[in-house]
Amino acid sequence: MIMSCVIWITGLSGSGKTTLAKAVIKELSIINQKAILLDGDQLREVLGADQNLSSNHSRTARLQLAMTYSRLCKILAKQEINIVISTISMFKEVHLWNRKNLLNYIEVYLKVPISELIKRDPKKIYKKYEEGKLKHIAGLDLEVDEPVNPNILLEYDEGMSIEYCAKKILQVFKEKNKLF
Numbered sequence: 001m002i003m004s005c006v007i008w009i010t011g012l013s014g015s016g017k018t019t020l021a022k023a024v025i026k027e028l029s030i031i032n033q034k035a036i037l038l039d040g041d042q043l044r045e046v047l048g049a050d051q052n053l054s055s056n057h058s059r060t061a062r063l064q065l066a067m068t069y070s071r072l073c074k075i076l077a078k079q080e081i082n083i084v085i086s087t088i089s090m091f092k093e094v095h096l097w098n099r100k101n102l103l104n105y106i107e108v109y110l111k112v113p114i115s116e117l118i119k120r121d122p123k124k125i126y127k128k129y130e131e132g133k134l135k136h137i138a139g140l141d142l143e144v145d146e147p148v149n150p151n152i153l154l155e156y157d158e159g160m161s162i163e164y165c166a167k168k169i170l171q172v173f174k175e176k177n178k179l180f
Helices: 017-030 040-046 059-078 092-101 114-120 125-130 162-176
Strands: 006-011 035-039 082-086 105-111 152-155
Touching (some): 006 017, 017 082, 017 162, 059 082
Parallel strands (some): 035 082
């Protein structure tokens, strides 16, 4: 019997979390595994955390929101739902809680240098930070905790495709569920 799984994809803004999460959902569907995608941007909107950006992006607010995501994943996983979540949530408290409380947890860390993230900047977050229009930017003026011993560490490499990364995650999923 396959136990539900939480695939937690983390990395800084612009690292490719959502793109990878969508590719993982596609790979899971190929092996007849249904999963839901929880995206940090959408979750913030649904939970009303985007209403006051200056206070809601502080370390305390971000940590509280990330813990809400973790508890939501726990509830859904208990209902035998596979979850793929893409969120920054780079706090040691979150990583530790997830490892302790989420059964069949797979932590994926997209490690991309700030210089590359600034080039990509799809939401213009880094540009707005440089212009002084935004603060509390993870990895810049907001300290983050890189995951310690993630199940999968994907370090930036121009030649590495999203499909390759998604298949690597699927391989760990299969191993955890004893599917070969």
